[in-house]
Amino acid sequence: MLLAIAWRNIWRSRTRSLVILIAITLGLASGIFYMAFYKGMLDQRINSAIKTEASHIQIHHAKYLTNPDKKFVITSTDSVVQAIRAEENVKAVSSRLIVNTMIQSPTTGSGVKVTGIDPTMEAQVTNLHSKLIDGSYFEEDRRNPIIIGEKLAEKLKVKLKSKLVITVQDMAGNITGAAFKVVGIYETSNTSFDEKNVFVRQTDLSRLLAIGENTSHEIAVLLTQNEQLNPVARKLRSELSNLSVKTWREIMPEVSLLESSFGLTMYIFIGIILLALLFGIVNTMLMAVLERTKELGMLMAIGMNRVRVFAMIMLETVMLSLFGGLCGIILGWLLNLYFGATGIDLGAWSAAYKSMGFDTLVYTRLSWSISLQVAIMVMVTGIIASIYPALKALRLKPGEAIRIDM
Amino acid sequence: MNVIEVKQLKKIYNTTEVKVNALNGVDLTFEQGEFAAIVGPSGSGKTTLLNMLGGLDEPTEGEIRIGGTNILELSSSKLIDFRLRNIGFVFQAYNLIPVLTALENVEFIMQLQEVPKKERQQRAIALLEQVGLGDRTNSRPSKLSGGQQQRVAVARALASKPKFVLADEPTANLDSKSTANLLDIMEELNRKENITFVFSTHDQRVVNKARRVITLEDGQIISDLKKE
Numbered sequence: 268m269l270l271a272i273a274w275r276n277i278w279r280s281r282t283r284s285l286v287i288l289i290a291i292t293l294g295l296a297s298g299i300f301y302m303a304f305y306k307g308m309l310d311q312r313i314n315s316a317i318k319t320e321a322s323h324i325q326i327h328h329a330k331y332l333t334n335p336d337k338k339f340v341i342t343s344t345d346s347v348v349q350a351i352r353a354e355e356n357v358k359a360v361s362s363r364l365i366v367n368t369m370i371q372s373p374t375t376g377s378g379v380k381v382t383g384i385d386p387t388m389e390a391q392v393t394n395l396h397s398k399l400i401d402g403s404y405f406e407e408d409r410r411n412p413i414i415i416g417e418k419l420a421e422k423l424k425v426k427l428k429s430k431l432v433i434t435v436q437d438m439a440g441n442i443t444g445a446a447f448k449v450v451g452i453y454e455t456s457n458t459s460f461d462e463k464n465v466f467v468r469q470t471d472l473s474r475l476l477a478i479g480e481n482t483s484h485e486i487a488v489l490l491t492q493n494e495q496l497n498p499v500a501r502k503l504r505s506e507l508s509n510l511s512v513k514t515w516r517e518i519m520p521e522v523s524l525l526e527s528s529f530g531l532t533m534y535i536f537i538g539i540i541l542l543a544l545l546f547g548i549v550n551t552m553l554m555a556v557l558e559r560t561k562e563l564g565m566l567m568a569i570g571m572n573r574v575r576v577f578a579m580i581m582l583e584t585v586m587l588s589l590f591g592g593l594c595g596i597i598l599g600w601l602l603n604l605y606f607g608a609t610g611i612d613l614g615a616w617s618a619a620y621k622s623m624g625f626d627t628l629v630y631t632r633l634s635w636s637i638s639l640q641v642a643i644m645v646m647v648t649g650i651i652a653s654i655y656p657a658l659k660a661l662r663l664k665p666g667e668a669i670r671i672d673m
Numbered sequence: 674m675n676v677i678e679v680k681q682l683k684k685i686y687n688t689t690e691v692k693v694n695a696l697n698g699v700d701l702t703f704e705q706g707e708f709a710a711i712v713g714p715s716g717s718g719k720t721t722l723l724n725m726l727g728g729l730d731e732p733t734e735g736e737i738r739i740g741g742t743n744i745l746e747l748s749s750s751k752l753i754d755f756r757l758r759n760i761g762f763v764f765q766a767y768n769l770i771p772v773l774t775a776l777e778n779v780e781f782i783m784q785l786q787e788v789p790k791k792e793r794q795q796r797a798i799a800l801l802e803q804v805g806l807g808d809r810t811n812s813r814p815s816k817l818s819g820g821q822q823q824r825v826a827v828a829r830a831l832a833s834k835p836k837f838v839l840a841d842e843p844t845a846n847l848d849s850k851s852t853a854n855l856l857d858i859m860e861e862l863n864r865k866e867n868i869t870f871v872f873s874t875h876d877q878r879v880v881n882k883a884r885r886v887i888t889l890e891d892g893q894i895i896s897d898l899k900k901e
Contacts, residue, residue, distance in 0.1 A: 268773075572754065
């Protein structure tokens, strides 16, 4: 019956309860929506980091990452690739040649990372082919094609079919160079990446560097799912002990930091909202207790003990908070579902977001487990909010409380 | 057998600058089955005495025994439980729980006593029928007249099977018809079931019905008359 009393008491002062319920609903809905927005943005960033930039795991010569010199190559690349492919949960593998050098257009030049790829293997690992906004993905069997980012194309003032000259020092130390023809221009959500990365055929770069066959600087590995990252990395580390095996979290620590700090950031954010709501709930419940002084006095007089009085006020507060909280979670979810389908266009701030690698069309995302955690936080808030009003009720002296004129 | 025994009860209020002797050495006993009224002018100590008898306030001096138990020796939580099992209350302003129906109000006290659901429902219905409200079991207090609400309060007071019922000015807010009706019901319960009723009242109609009238003045009993 305490549950029934608590629930009915909430609706005794409809307006007052509705005001606090609306406050809780809107507060939590906006909190949850913001979480969904931030999670969507973060997931897209991670997805882009994996699919476009780093893949899940990268394998290099043991010294390459500390000193990315072209001499630190992976020899017997084919057998390493075969060994990796044999692993469970490995979806695709692509070996790459990499050189950091200058690229020249007829008007200007820029420092870039030239990646020599096998277009077929690479298309299975990264989504570069789907990011083309002009031209094609190494379709024509022409010599020295190059795909560059839009940002670099702007900087070098070149377009499709323009010629660019790459100058490198080959493996023997000779300065050499070759002209490449722009066959494709890509655009990812990361303008810094677009400005610094160009892609050529591995065979063309191999010839230019005069590097031996069956060698590479980097082997990129795509897994069937991100959850397998650590087990597969551990296995590869033990099998390829003479090589460096790094996960995307190690290669892109800034993205990993965003991922790992998401939970804490969100809890702090929701915590601040709930703290503000806590005072509103306390105020509402204090008013409810003061209004019912006489009734509470009567209940204590007829024999309702302190535990039950405390429980009744607590139940009422928790029910009020939880009801508002559930409405907030549902509203937050509806917003999440809507914007998860249509996306939120951050076009006005696109330059800033893209320079940090974030998509400007954000699709909100939220997991049920987070909603459940928020619901638990709301319940805890309700319990905390009930303590002061309940203590106030317990301090009443029944003999006096019964005679108070309300 | 004495249901209530009060010895040398004193209550001094120090809350104002002037000390107030609300009760000044009251000796009193009530036997099982009494139908007694405590009367006296305002400030004579009626309510203070009733609060003491009900364990709602502590005396400055003296002893209160209910069914042989010295209630002043009970801890506050044991006293609450003692009230629940031994004393029925009827208040001037009815004081029902507004969000519960008449039936639920009567049932509530039995739920506090942890009486099984079926048993408490049957007893609550029987009690409401006894006070003439068998057809209003599902009405909330706001849908009942003052007299009807006070009858629910009487049913509630009896639901816990108390040793006695304390009624503080039970007819103060009722019209004469409701008062007569309520008094008849309480008298009938008293006679048929030997339930002890102690009233504090200003109401001459209550005084006329009572078989014992205790008059207080300045915190002292000035007369204690038993009618035959």
